[in-house]
Amino acid sequence: MRKRASSGDKTLAQASKGLPALREALALASGFARAEKAPNTRKAYRSDFALFEAWCARHRVTALPARPETLAAFIATEALRSKASTIQRRMAAIRHAHKLLGLPSPTDDERVKATARGIRRTIGAATAQKAPATRDRLLAMVAGKDRSIADLRDRSLLLLGFAGAFRRSELVALDVTDIVVTRQGMRVFIRRSKTSQDGAGVTIAIARGKRACPVKALNAWLAAAAVTKGPLFRRVNKAGRVLPDRLTAQSVALIVKARARRAGLAAEQFSAHSLRAGFLTSAAKSGASIFKMMDVSRHRSLQTLKGYIRDHELFANHAGSGLL
Numbered sequence: 001m002r003k004r005a006s007s008g009d010k011t012l013a014q015a016s017k018g019l020p021a022l023r024e025a026l027a028l029a030s031g032f033a034r035a036e037k038a039p040n041t042r043k044a045y046r047s048d049f050a051l052f053e054a055w056c057a058r059h060r061v062t063a064l065p066a067r068p069e070t071l072a073a074f075i076a077t078e079a080l081r082s083k084a085s086t087i088q089r090r091m092a093a094i095r096h097a098h099k100l101l102g103l104p105s106p107t108d109d110e111r112v113k114a115t116a117r118g119i120r121r122t123i124g125a126a127t128a129q130k131a132p133a134t135r136d137r138l139l140a141m142v143a144g145k146d147r148s149i150a151d152l153r154d155r156s157l158l159l160l161g162f163a164g165a166f167r168r169s170e171l172v173a174l175d176v177t178d179i180v181v182t183r184q185g186m187r188v189f190i191r192r193s194k195t196s197q198d199g200a201g202v203t204i205a206i207a208r209g210k211r212a213c214p215v216k217a218l219n220a221w222l223a224a225a226a227v228t229k230g231p232l233f234r235r236v237n238k239a240g241r242v243l244p245d246r247l248t249a250q251s252v253a254l255i256v257k258a259r260a261r262r263a264g265l266a267a268e269q270f271s272a273h274s275l276r277a278g279f280l281t282s283a284a285k286s287g288a289s290i291f292k293m294m295d296v297s298r299h300r301s302l303q304t305l306k307g308y309i310r311d312h313e314l315f316a317n318h319a320g321s322g323l324l
Contacts, residue, residue: 040169040249048093065098068109075112079119087119131269133256133278134285138162140263141256142212149224150236154255156221157233159214161252161275163206164188165297168252168272174232176222184208186215190298204296280305 049063052074056063061070071094078087091107098105106112133141142155161171170190180187186206208215221227227234231246253272260274261267276297283293290305299305 044089045093045096048090049097052090052094064101065103066094066106068106068111071106071109072112072115075115075119079123084120084123087116091116130271130274130277131266132281133158133162133260133270133274135278135282137260137263137265138275138278139212140265141259142217143263146220148236149221149240149242152217152221152224153233153236154259156214156217157247157252157255158259158275159209159212159217160188160206161272162279163209163214164204165276165279165293167276168249171252171272172231172233172247172249176227176229176232179218179232181215181219186218202298204298 052066053063055074055077056066056070059070059073061067063070071091075087075091078090082090091112095105095107098107131137138158142158146152146155157171160166161168170192173191174188178189178191180189184205185208187203188206189201189203191201206214222232225234225236225242227242230244233247235243235245235247235251237243249272256270256272256274257267260270280293280297283296284290290302293299294302294305297305
């Protein structure tokens with residue numbers, strides 16, 4: 001005899017109508033968990049964990065879950081060819097993979113932590129910094145006659161990237177509708193960034209310039225490209241045709257290097273981050289308020305921002321000045 005459904009059972013059945021199956025819901029939850037990290041971070045983590053998996057396969061040990069002694073041996077091997085910062089990122093990727101599956105992470109083990117500390121002490125934790133595209137350098141990079149539509153794009157990309165202390169991922173993610181031109185300059189809406197990934201977004205102000213104006217440069221690019229909606233910065237083919245797809249983050253780095261080379265600078269010393277670093281270094285030199293700098297750069301950590309100011313002030317009022 002079939003049991004009659006209770007009112008509670010009916011309510012549960014009615015509530016479950018229209019909801020995805022449990023397997024689909026779990027897959028959906030997994031997808032949202034992975035979306036916690038920025039796309040570039042996820043890409044780097046996948047690459048790092050794939051490298052760890054390959055290493056584990058060669059040595060016939062388990063990668064997931066990994067034993068602490070396995071990870072310690074892996075990072076010790078990596079120390080022979082990689083920087084300390086790269087090893088730290090590989091460990092973060094391995095930790096992330098374990099945590100997503102609800103597994104204890106080997107990175108929490110003291111043996112792994114001690115090995116990592118020893119690596120930093122032995123090979124050093126300092127990262128090789130690229131040169132900042134300071135005001136004078138930037139002006140040299142955008143100087144000269146723009147002869148092609150790609151030149152107009154590159155000029156506007158550099159000026160906006162500098163004036164807004166943009167990360168390269170933020171620059172290429174901009175759409176035309178994110179820009180509002182005002183009498184004072186521009187308002188730029190950044191939907192997502194490294195420090196704001198929840199979709200709330202943030203609006204920053206871009207001031208007009210006298211010698212090289214980001215507003216005029218951007219208007220010139222958009223008019224020449226006949227772009228009125230969609231991606232702000234787009235690919236341009238060799239024939240000078242503007243394509244519908246947006247630039248990649250790597251393209252920004254290549255454009256910065258190309259413009260540095262054209263200005264007679266050592267291209268290998270510059271990267272996409274040079275624009276952001278250049279703005280902060282130049283603003284510090286001009287005596288800008290650190291809090292006003294944070295309004296533009298969107299730094300969460302005052303300590304991180306202070307690094308740019310310290311670099312500029314290393315020789316200011318030096319205790320050894322005039323001693324010798």
